[in-house]
Structure formats: C-alpha cells, structure tokens
Amino acid sequence: MYNKLTILIPCYNEEKGIGRVIDGVPLQLLKRLRLKTEIIVINNNSTDKTAQIALEKKVRVIDEVKKGKGHAIIAGFNAVSMDTTYIVMLDGDNTYKSKEILRLxxxxxxxxxxVVIGSRLGGKMRKNSLKVQNRIVNWGYTFLVRYFYQANVTDVLSGYFAWRKEVIDDLKKYLDAEGFEIEMDMITKMKRLGYLMYSVPITYDERAGETKISALSDGIRVLRTFFKNLNWSPKKKKRNVPTFGLERIYSIFNSN
Ligand SMILES: Nc1nc2c(ncn2[C@@H]2O[C@H](COP(=O)(O)OP(=O)(O)OP(=O)(O)O)[C@@H](O)[C@H]2O)c(=O)[nH]1
Ligand SMILES: [Mg+2]
Structure with missing residues (x-):
C-alpha cells in the first residue's frame, strides 16, 4: 500500500531556484519507502519563468493572486488532495534542500x-546563507516562543516543515497570516492545538535569486503575531488526529 506525500513550494519570482528544488526531490528513494509524491508549485504573481520551468518539469502549478507567502501557503493547503497522508513545505529559492526531505x-x-520542522540554527548553515542580523533575530524569536509557548522548536522562522495531513486539515481554518509571519502563526497555533512538534537539523544554503523579505517590516509583523497569539486558543477542542498516547505524558511536563 502506498501513502501519498504532497510537497508544496510557494514561489514569487524564483526562476533561479525552482528547477533545482524540484530536481532535488529524491523520488526514487521516496518510492522505495512506498510514498507516491505530488509536487505543487504555488505561483504567487511571478513575472519571471517560475511557472514555465515548473510546468516543464511536469509538476502541478496553481496560482494565488493575493500577495504574500501566507496566502501562498494557505492556497497550497487548500489544493492538497484528500488521499494525502503527509505534507511538506519548502521555499523555491533552493536555500532548503529538497534532497533532505527524508529526515523530515x-x-x-x-x-x-x-509535525517536524527543519532547523537551520540547529543544523548546517552555509556561507552567506543567513545574515548575522537575521540569525540574531531568529535566536531571539526562538527563545521567546520556547519560553512563552513552551514549544519544542529550535528555529521558529524556518521555512521547511512536514506534517501529517490531519494537522493541516485542523490548523488551516485558524490561520490568518498573509505574509512572512505565517511560520510564527503556524507554530504558535500548533502548540496551542496540542500537536507534538520536533526539530531536525537541516542544511541552509545561499539563496538563488533576489531576496523578498524586509528585515524590519517583516520582523515586526512576525513579532506582532507572536504577541497576538499569546491569548489565542482554538474554539473547537475536538480533533481527529492520532495521539500515540504521548500527548498526555507530554502535557504533564509542558502544562500551560
Ligand atoms: N515575498 C514574497 N515571497 C513569496 C510570496 N509568495 C511566495 N513567496 C515565497 O516565499 C518563500 C520565502 O521567501 P524568501 O524571499 O526566500 O524569504 P526568506 O527565505 O525569509 O529570506 P531569504 O531567502 O534570505 O531571501 C520564497 O520561496 C518566495 O518565493 C510573496 O507574495 N511574496
Ligand atoms: Mg529564502
């Protein structure tokens, strides 16, 4: 019996990286693990050859016209097929390595x-990949999330995630981030929803193509989401996800 894995790649003008991200997916290895893989590129108003390259590589391309990584990710979640078991998300700029997907x-x-989150701070950061100021901000935000949410993560601004699909079916209705605050929104809400999250070390490489992030304005949006979600709790408690009996034990040590 095969399980389906859906890989989501949000892209805004990533013609320099997208081909390499798609080519790096270890399809044969995944097949040996009895995983049937579908790759979906979420094209967010690209004016370059991103969509064309993805189509040439025979992957599914969907369009999201609302600007921002958050909108792109949520459009991706809504496009995941019913028969999917696992979902992975990574950027289209070839900073995260699709060939490391098995670790997640x-x-x-x-x-x-x-949930598994790829950790750059706990992993291998290549030269010129994460600027010193971004690294410091990331350390700070990670400390805040670990302390105030008691979330077991070591890199809260990572863009490499893997989930069981049930988590996304539950989580997506609560997400309201439009831009780069999407990861903070997801992590803090997943914690409040009681999901078990762990981090694994990953490689982070120098980006292909132009950066899209603004350290100051996006940094402030991320911080705002951190504060906003401190008082957030899900309206509906009933969820349909396996707990493996661990959640109870885990909650004894992490009561909040
Ligand atoms: N800025 C922006 N990025 C988007 C949008 N939609 C999707 N993305 C993608 O979101 C991902 C993350 O954006 P990046 O510019 O790489 O941001 P970052 O990884 O935090 O920073 P650098 O890699 O250092 O530039 C990329 O794959 C973008 O193409 C959008 O509307 N705006
Ligand atoms: Mg990037």
Missing part, C-alpha cells in the same frame, strides 16, 4: 510526532 518525513512515518 521519517519521524512522521514512525508515528513519533505530528
């Missing part, structure tokens, strides 16, 4: 946890 999926396949 293995804990899900083993029923170890519900």
């Amino acid at each position: 999926i293995e804990p899900l396949m083993n029923d170890f946890c519900h």
